[in-house]
Amino acid sequence: MNTLTHQFLDVNGITLSLYSAGPDSGRPVWLLHGFPECWHSWRQQIMPLAQAGYRVLIPQMRGYGQSSAPCDPAAYDLITICGDIQAAMDRLGQADACVVGHDWGAPVAWHLALLEPQRVRAVVGMAVPFGGRPKQPALEIMHQLYAGRFHYILHFQTPGVAEREMDADIPRTLRMMMHNTSAAVPKDFFLQEKPAGAGLFDGMQDPMALPHWCDEQAFAEYLKTFSGRGFYGALNWYRNFERNWLRTAPLADRQIEQPAQFLLGDKDPVGTLEAYTLKQMSRLVPRLESHLLVDCGHWIQNEQAEQVNRHLLDFLARHFPA
Template sequence: MELTHRILDTGAVHMHVAEQGEGFPVVFCHGFPHTWFMWHRQLSAVAAAGFRGLAPDLRGYGRTDAPVAVEAYTNEAVIGDLLALLDDIGAERAVFVGLDFGAQLVWELSLRNPERVAGVVVLNNPFAPRPPRPPSAFWTKAAERHFLHLSYFQTPGIADAELAADPRNFLARVYYSLSADYHYLDTWKNPPGLGYLDVLPQAPALPWPWLSEAEFDTLVDDFTRTGFTGGLNWYRNLDRNWDLTAAYADAKIEVPTYFLYGENDPDMEGFSGRDPLATLRANVTDLRQVREVPGAGHLVQLERTDAVNDFLIAALNDVVSRGSAVVPQ
């Protein structure tokens, strides 16, 4: 049950993977600005329940390579890393868990390679069909009216320098702002032309009820070493991802799906359409469970760890009991 670390050569990058437990594989995919460590409480839980948890630093993060070329950060490219991980452990399929960019990644993986997906557990970022126009067509218009990080992050070098100048300050403020302790969409009250730190609230001193100072220090140490360019390059590929998914414009998610969201999640409120749950239900053919977690925001796996772990273990057991999972030999 010991947590271990290794570096895997995917053929494109050297990817750091944290692992814990034995049994059917469960792959955790993080978002921005996160690392594998955002899932450390879930790794121990799935290991105790008889599963093999694997949490990679996705490309551009932590101890995984950060290619220089912006176009190296498409979902299609990172899906190649995840498939290389499955091949490396000899698994035909796995359950994939995703939040934030990690959610978008597992949704697209489910469209591109459903034969490798035994099921998905997605937190806070519901599936929606490919829009008729590229994402920038929507955020550019909004950014003319108010500050919007999606637009601000697009120009290489600007946000990179601002955030890297004081990683501890930025991470505390962005984690706090995304939690249920703050209303993240209040950042939209600020005019365009500002930096991210100009619009984010000051964070209270750590520890917080849902995050210890030692946990926070682990995340700060990684980003102090790496900076934020790798993660920001994921934002700079949103239009490119749209271009690369034309063949899936009308496709539905057909793998077993379990969706959990925080009551106060800003993505559900402001970035997922007018009725995200109705859209999810209309476009996921095997949606097995949807659950709201009261009093939780975007970092729900930290804010309400027990609720997330209970939901996750129940979903994994359901996948196994219905025969969707076969333990790799």
């Protein structure tokens, strides 16, 4: 990790904090983190990719860490966030790239592939599949399905509500979310049955320890991401489902035509939540390669780093050689 460089880019109306590694002349591979994570969640992928000859670029996404965190929730729709990465590619003079995303980073990666069919030559999504543009905003569907019941995305909608609970004890919040979506935990906050109006962590206990895949040094980087700022920027990503739906209208019915890889943990609750999308994905992504990783929860690139690196490097060697 001592070969990492760091810079700030003024792009798309914000300041983007960007880490990078690998040869300047290497083909660019972007690693886009999810929620509630940080650039350091890719710590086990950065050097293997750099050593394979790639220029590895790891931004702190809008709302996270040292990157700008606009107050207006409307500043966090998918098209705007894609614009951050597109503008950064422009600033760095990149004519082609592979984009890799995990969790919320995956929808950004999928949409960059749609928006940039010439520049994005290959795309990898982890944990969150590509389902195309739904017939109505996803939030409307959730209100219908979870009327009177708790759902974490519905819980996140009103600014200030989730922040009060999550910001009150940031180490506890991170421990709870890391543990309760890992492979070792059979029931998690995604799937809990509790009434609407419940708190995110109601009925759950703080494990007080870190999961095996996150040591104290790594955890310190996660804490640094949210300390002093809290989670409001990260939560604003969840407050744009209707805006995302409106702004992606020109992309409706478009296929992702580039070579694509999807990685999912066999114990990731997202696999249950997105079961229908998974069945539809091959129709929307005709050049798709999918892999189910054994004994793996949601934090896929850390829980099973060797499996992820093997699949990722093999895919890149065939479709985006260094």
